[in-house]
Amino acid sequence: MINAFISTLKNNRSWLILAVIFFIGGTFLTYAALHQDPQALAMLEEAIFPVLEELGEEVFTGHPLYGALILFFHNLTASLQVILLGLILGIPPLFSAIANGSVLGILAFQLGQEGVAVVPFLLAGILPHGIFELPAFLLSAAFGLKLGYHLVFPLPGLKRLESVKNIFREIGGALPMIVILLAIAALIEVFITPAVLLYFFN
Template sequence: MFRWSEIKAHFKIMNPYIAFGFILFFAGLVVGGTNSAFSDYLEQQLKALGNVAESLEQTENPTLAFMVFIFLNNAIKSIFIIYIGAIFGIIPIFFLVLNGMVVGFLLQHVAETQGTGDMLTVVLGLLPHGIIEIPAIVVACAYGMKFGVLLLKAIGRLIIPGKEAGKSGREIEYFMIRSVPVVVILTVALLVAAVIESTVSVWVSSL
């Protein structure tokens, strides 16, 4: 049985990684909104999302289809990103920066082509689910980065054996145990975000 006190204690340990995750996301947001060098790539990303949205609109129940797609897409990616972080924590870093760039590019593109009034509508449309979804993704990536750091330490201790040679196994085991309740919390949070995004956010964006 997982104790909330233990989960909170581990979140405190993870605070530096979570803070760094937010820094990466907002750095990506600034780059996506100000640097035109990535515009072609980011336009392709938004176009791909638009094509998916069009396909979902053709279903019998678009709201449910959007909800299921958003939830599965975010939940699977978030869980995957925690454990794929084992590859030196590189993919979680890339994932955070890319997501920030897409959001920054979207806001900048709307402001340029449709004016600040429409940009405000987009921001208001992102807020209802974004206040849950973005922190959840940042936390997932923070855990992915932590996993990468643990494995790098383990490799270092294998190369240069010393008193702490057996410490890595215990650290990784502890991390894996602590990651299970985090996965559950993130899954629930992303389910709530998907419900809001497919209902409230759509309604706000249409105002």
């Protein structure tokens, strides 16, 4: 399974790079925009953070295993939506990559405004689970972008429907590893990340 997953990553290298560019672009553009207009932070917080806070309450107020399960299914649903909505010409995955990067940019700017060391906090609070969650999300976004593109421009030698079926077979082969990565990420985010943050920032 791992070898097949690595092969999938190699075969979709250009789409992964594109997804990463959109994600990082969303992060830096949002951070730069907030740096130019700090007043916009309140508006963005009001639009985005209530949803994240509601999810956080569901995940962290009950039993940790139940919280990890909620987080896992939330992230899996989001990843599947990013893939399937790629059929809309790849536009939703593009915006999803940018939006998720933007959340990171907002968080980084907010931490800086509060006088928190941004890089250490992000390393402690995101890196432990992010090394599993981000590859799963970015691969999902890459597949969504690929679906949208080849719906318009079929794969060489294939008709449009054949191209889509071919990509869905590829997605089916990668899906078990995406599920595993998201499951590991959810467990780490619930059981390990809070302890890491408490240790470094208590």
